Amino acid sequence: MKTGSKPRAEIAGAGIGGLTAAAALAQRGWQVRVHERAPDLRAFGAGIYIWGNGLRVLEAIGAYDEAAVGAHVGQWFETRDHCNRVMEQIPINSSGGARLITILRETLIRSLTHACERAGVEIVTGSHAASASADGELTLDDGTRLQADLIVASDGIGSRIRDSLDLLAYREPLHYGAVRMLIEMGQNDVAAEDRGKYIEYFSGTRRILYTPASATDLYIALCCADDDHAARRVPVDTTLWKESFPHLGHLIDRFADAGRWDSFEVVRLRQWARGRVAIIGDAAHAMPPYLGQGGGCALMNALSLAVFATEHQNDLPAALVQWEERERPMTEHTQQTASLLGHMNNWPDELRSEVMVLTGQSEYLANERMKTALHVPTGT
Numbered sequence: 137m138k139t140g141s142k143p144r145a146e147i148a149g150a151g152i153g154g155l156t157a158a159a160a161l162a163q164r165g166w167q168v169r170v171h172e173r174a175p176d177l178r179a180f181g182a183g184i185y186i187w188g189n190g191l192r193v194l195e196a197i198g199a200y201d202e203a204a205v206g207a208h209v210g211q212w213f214e215t216r217d218h219c220n221r222v223m224e225q226i227p228i229n230s231s232g233g234a235r236l237i238t239i240l241r242e243t244l245i246r247s248l249t250h251a252c253e254r255a256g257v258e259i260v261t262g263s264h265a266a267s268a269s270a271d272g273e274l275t276l277d278d279g280t281r282l283q284a285d286l287i288v289a290s291d292g293i294g295s296r297i298r299d300s301l302d303l304l305a306y307r308e309p310l311h312y313g314a315v316r317m318l319i320e321m322g323q324n325d326v327a328a329e330d331r332g333k334y335i336e337y338f339s340g341t342r343r344i345l346y347t348p349a350s351a352t353d354l355y356i357a358l359c360c361a362d363d364d365h366a367a368r369r370v371p372v373d374t375t376l377w378k379e380s381f382p383h384l385g386h387l388i389d390r391f392a393d394a395g396r397w398d399s400f401e402v403v404r405l406r407q408w409a410r411g412r413v414a415i416i417g418d419a420a421h422a423m424p425p426y427l428g429q430g431g432g433c434a435l436m437n438a439l440s441l442a443v444f445a446t447e448h449q450n451d452l453p454a455a456l457v458q459w460e461e462r463e464r465p466m467t468e469h470t471q472q473t474a475s476l477l478g479h480m481n482n483w484p485d486e487l488r489s490e491v492m493v494l495t496g497q498s499e500y501l502a503n504e505r506m507k508t509a510l511h512v513p514t515g516t
């Protein structure tokens with residue numbers, strides 16, 4: 137970096153991680169450009185849970201007010217068994233407990249994009265990042281080479297930047313996934329007293345996640361094994377899903393024709409950084425969504441990256457090593473906990489009910505589950 141000039145960052149990928157890093161860096165005096173391969177900044181994935189850790193990051197970068205407009209703020213998160221009996225009931229948004237809002241993904245991306253624009257970030261769509269080098273060069277598909285003090289790879293689970301630096305330790309397919317969709321909220325979808333709750337229904341190896349995501353939008357995730365071909369089909373086979381969840385007939389009858397199947401994976405890296413390149417979000421630590429924390433960890437690590445990079449900009453490679461040492465243990469703890477929760481998919485219904493009723497009564501385990509959501513990120 138030349139004396140007196142602004143430090144420069146080039147960022148690959150305008151998802152949750154990339155936009156957060158971009159806004160946080162620009163707010164700290166960096167000149168930032170984001171490259172997004174898609175022709176526009178649209179998010180897929182219907183709705184999203186954002187816990188307290190992610191909410192604090194949104195507040196820190198000035199995106200919270202816009203993100204929270206119209207958000208659903210529920211009072212209970214419940215898990216129900218195959219007979220529709222409550223296994224766990226976790227209070228949310230009560231005094232001293234975990235904070236959680238659920239919103240439309242497009243609302244989140246819009247609020248982050250506006251935070252970037254206010255901070256002067258340049259966002260280039262239709263720009264495909266191909267590779268990076270440790271000394272701070274980003275190469276695009278069209279051959280353009282861009283020099284920067286910091287390169288951020290936030291190009292998602294299949295990150296080309298990460299792979300160009302040979303940082304991947306492994307990508308582990310979990311043989312399970314979800315079809316996600318948004319539908320309009322209906323008066324008879326579930327019992328009146330359940331309408332405002334977040335509810336995860338289990339039956340055999342299938343799950344339905346019921347999530348109000350605004351005053352009128354319902355976010356539905358239908359989860360099943362990769363090889364449960366009939367259940368993962370889109371348009372959804374409503375007869376088949378009603379066989380597994382007869383008590384949700386009203387809701388299942390209204391499932392949309394559209395939706396998208398995604399398989400869950402775990403990504404683990406040898407290192408999160410090499411030289412002047414930092415890897416964030418799913419590119420660094422994709423995890424199954426059972427805790428609703430993949431995006432939360434991307435938000436936290438993006439903000440803390442901006443804090444470390446700014447405080448130690450005269451020795452960026454050392455700053456990135458410190459950043460990884462600080463953030464990686466909490467993120468990987470979250471990733472491991474989420475993976476463990478996934479094992480329950482294959483348990484017999486009766487066993488799962490017994491265990492979850494017990495864990496639902498355990499204050500210690502409830503606290504463990506909430507630890508990440510209550511974690512305070514660096515720099516806030």
Ligand SMILES: Cc1cc2nc3c(=O)[nH]c(=O)nc-3n(C[C@H](O)[C@H](O)[C@H](O)COP(=O)(O)OP(=O)(O)OC[C@H]3O[C@@H](n4cnc5c(N)ncnc54)[C@H](O)[C@@H]3O)c2cc1C
Pocket residue numbers: 148149150151152153154171172173174181183184185186263264265266290291292293295296314316357398399400416417418419422425427428429430431432433434
């Ligand atoms: C079913 C499901 C439910 C989930 N629910 C939640 C939840 O409730 N709460 C939560 O916190 N997390 C949740 N997650 C996880 C969350 O979606 C991810 O962790 C988060 O989106 C990761 O953000 P990211 O910015 O790292 O990657 P992405 O969102 O994948 O963004 C990557 C961006 O990079 C772009 N890109 C890719 N390659 C290139 C390239 N070569 N050049 C330029 N641009 C490129 C892509 O187009 C994309 O815009 C869920 C995940 C799944 C699968």
